[in-house]
Amino acid sequence: MHIDIQWVPFPPSLEILSKKTVVVIDVLRATSVIIEALSQGAIEVIPVTTVEEAARLVKTFPRGSTLLGGERGSRKIQGFDFGNSPKEYTAERVNGKRLILTTTNGTKAFHSVAAAEDVLVGSLLNGTAVAERSLQLDRDVLIFPSGDEGAFSLEDVVCGGMLIDLMAKKSHTSNGLTDASSSARILYQRFEGSLLEALRLSGHGKDLDALGLGEDLFYCARTDVTDLVPTFRENVIRAS
Amino acid sequence: MHIDIQWVPFPPSLEILSKKTVVVIDVLRATSVIIEALSQGAIEVIPVTTVEEAARLVKTFPRGSTLLGGERGSRKIQGFDFGNSPKEYTAERVNGKRLILTTTNGTKAFHSVAAAEDVLVGSLLNGTAVAERSLQLDRDVLIFPSGDEGAFSLEDVVCGGMLIDLMAKKSHTSNGLTDASSSARILYQRFEGSLLEALRLSGHGKDLDALGLGEDLFYCARTDVTDLVPTFRENVIRAS
Numbered sequence: 001m002h003i004d005i006q007w008v009p010f011p012p013s014l015e016i017l018s019k020k021t022v023v024v025i026d027v028l029r030a031t032s033v034i035i036e037a038l039s040q041g042a043i044e045v046i047p048v049t050t051v052e053e054a055a056r057l058v059k060t061f062p063r064g065s066t067l068l069g070g071e072r073g074s075r076k077i078q079g080f081d082f083g084n085s086p087k088e089y090t091a092e093r094v095n096g097k098r099l100i101l102t103t104t105n106g107t108k109a110f111h112s113v114a115a116a117e118d119v120l121v122g123s124l125l126n127g128t129a130v131a132e133r134s135l136q137l138d139r140d141v142l143i144f145p146s147g148d149e150g151a152f153s154l155e156d157v158v159c160g161g162m163l164i165d166l167m168a169k170k171s172h173t174s175n176g177l178t179d180a181s182s183s184a185r186i187l188y189q190r191f192e193g194s195l196l197e198a199l200r201l202s203g204h205g206k207d208l209d210a211l212g213l214g215e216d217l218f219y220c221a222r223t224d225v226t227d228l229v230p231t232f233r234e235n236v237i238r239a240s
Numbered sequence: 241m242h243i244d245i246q247w248v249p250f251p252p253s254l255e256i257l258s259k260k261t262v263v264v265i266d267v268l269r270a271t272s273v274i275i276e277a278l279s280q281g282a283i284e285v286i287p288v289t290t291v292e293e294a295a296r297l298v299k300t301f302p303r304g305s306t307l308l309g310g311e312r313g314s315r316k317i318q319g320f321d322f323g324n325s326p327k328e329y330t331a332e333r334v335n336g337k338r339l340i341l342t343t344t345n346g347t348k349a350f351h352s353v354a355a356a357e358d359v360l361v362g363s364l365l366n367g368t369a370v371a372e373r374s375l376q377l378d379r380d381v382l383i384f385p386s387g388d389e390g391a392f393s394l395e396d397v398v399c400g401g402m403l404i405d406l407m408a409k410k411s412h413t414s415n416g417l418t419d420a421s422s423s424a425r426i427l428y429q430r431f432e433g434s435l436l437e438a439l440r441l442s443g444h445g446k447d448l449d450a451l452g453l454g455e456d457l458f459y460c461a462r463t464d465v466t467d468l469v470p471t472f473r474e475n476v477i478r479a480s
Contacts, residue, residue, distance in 0.1 A: 007247040007392060152247060154419035179394035179443050183427055190426050203419050 009147035026146035030106020041095030047107035131166035161188025249387035266386035270346020281335030287347035371406035401428025
């Protein structure tokens with residue numbers, strides 16, 4: 001079983017995706033939001049790439065059944081029900097509802113890796129659970145950090161490194177690690193004692209802080225608050 | 241002044257390269273070979289992408305003036321004068337000669353970044369000198385690890401991290417660092433006490449060792465053995 005991580009979020013080839021388990025990560029903030037919304041009782045999340053697609057799609061569902069969430073430039077989109085802060089997604093607001101989500105990086109990432117055998121949703125919030133599920137599936141794993149507008153994003157690779165560290169420890173071997181996954185593991189180990197520090201050091205974390213969204217960093221830096229491992233299949237993310 | 245590093249060696253866009261200083265790194269072994277050959281008195285190195293191109297080009301120069309070096313599958317190419325081990329490039333053999341070099345990763349990398357304002361040749365052998373030259377040129381820097389057949393290569397990113405660490409220390413600021421360059425610096429710091437360990441841990445280092453070329457790892461892990469900063473311009477690499 002090989003465990004690899006793609007440091008930069010360009011779409012992988014079909015050959016790379018074939019027969020793999022892919023874990024999509026967007027710590028700040030899309031995968032944290034998805035995990036939070038489903039934990040709070042949302043029935044499903046549909047990730048779409050454009051605001052127009054979200055606006056069109058919501059009209060195809062019964063009124064009141066479906067909510068719109070997401071961001072552009074890290075800010076809530078006009079006319080949407082939610083921005084991209086996990087704390088907005090309370091049980092009171094999302095329980096029993098469908099969520100259509102569009103964000104700059106994270107929601108695109110799902111469509112880039114849709115051809116994989118399994119696509120799991122990972123973040124710090126469900127790290128141990130997603131590492132265990134990846135091992136259970138017993139296929140080669142590709143961790144896919146969503147990055148920051150096409151570039152490398154520190155917090156996503158640190159989260160990927162945490163999953164790699166957990167998988168290597170649980171399987172009692174680091175034989176299946178590539179140069180990329182060994183390096184992500186080293187990067188995680190640097191921040192193991194304070195994951196919040198990685199989020200604060202990252203370019204995207206600094207941007208959020210400057211926009212007054214610093215509280216989201218605390219929220220997204222928490223580890224193992226849920227055992228939920230959402231999966232993306234046929235364009236929809238569900239709790240299992 | 242921004243200092244960035246591209247972790248995965250896909251060709252950067254013209255927009256990314258424009259007005260930048262690019263440092264190409266292939267620790268194992270192309271840039272180590274280029275620096276060694278020029279240090280030993282070779283007049284210039286012409287990096288080409290294919291064996292056929294090398295064979296065709298050598299015929300256009302006066303007989304005896306030009307040597308052929310490089311590898312495929314890490315092994316010397318049939319009919320070539322040299323493989324890709326730096327130690328082969330002694331003054332006795334290369335002084336006053338032109339070298340045509342073709343390797344799997346490194347020589348391709350130069351052509352991927354040819355549109356940059358300056359293209360410098362970096363390795364552990366000339367780390368401090370190349371960091372200083374990059375600062376003197378006073379333009380944004382992109383470090384370009386050649387990688388391993390399109391994938392991430394540990395030893396090249398560790399070397400890039402060393403250059404980033406040196407530049408940050410010499411300029412007394414880490415303000416210009418991106419998530420990618422901060423992470424490469426952290427990776428370098430993990431191996432600072434033993435760069436040879438990084439070369440041995442890397443997939444490509446293990447392959448070379450298995451082929452009986454382990455001595456090259458010692459050779460390429462040495463730091464600051466020369467002040468030479470070769471530059472690539474109009475398809476040719478020269479000492480300055």
